[in-house]
Amino acid sequence: MKKLSITTLVLLLAISAKAQTVKYNKALADSLGADAYGMKMYVLVILKTGANTTATKAATDSAFAGHMANIGGLATEGKLVVAGPMGKNDKNYRGIFIFNVKTLPEAKALVATDPAFKAKLLDAEFYPWYGSAALPVYLKVHKEIEKIGH
Template identity: 60%
Template structure:
């Protein structure tokens, strides 16, 4: 019985091993268009948005500033400068959201952050950090447009 179990296990693992795909499906044109390095990765800037110091703004003004914040997100995404943006759920650390900028330096990202009305009004504070991730991340906005039934 042990011998039979061993043979069965050996054959199963051998078949599984040979069925694994060993050849990468590298697409050089796509890699170049996304500015991917040899690993399919590239530099980005990660932005952590936290609650800002301005706590005295009126509800009306806050609404207006956050409408501008959303318009700015859409503008930067259309320009290809923003790969990911989204809010955090309620938490005890004052974390409000993230941006992942499709730029290589913190200096470039600082200029983009300065275009956000909610950040300019100190409703949000941005912390910027260089980040290395798959170059495919840039494809998310295109995919999102195909799955979002209602625009934000």
């Protein structure tokens, strides 16, 4: 009886594993620029506190309102796939961007459009980053789960 129970359990696990297998979708992979591993290159940007520490509250508020609008615009264009703030830390890191571009100069040109960078309230470090080609797709789902929009 014990042998039959173990055999049944193994069979059920095998069926469950087979049911969870996802079929490769070549059209989707190609549309996202995925390689054979489902990955692609992006540019990771670490946002840091900028050199301008004497801006007025009104100037800072205006620049960061423009920063948020710029983030929204770049996300709508499909250029920015991840953005968010970091918690307090001893490195003056403020947040991250992951740009859906292939080169550092492309990412630097996008950052140059941001009012908070223009005002030197933020600075940035740029790195090539290899991640899931599916990142751009999550933004569509995010719109369905955010209760308060930006």
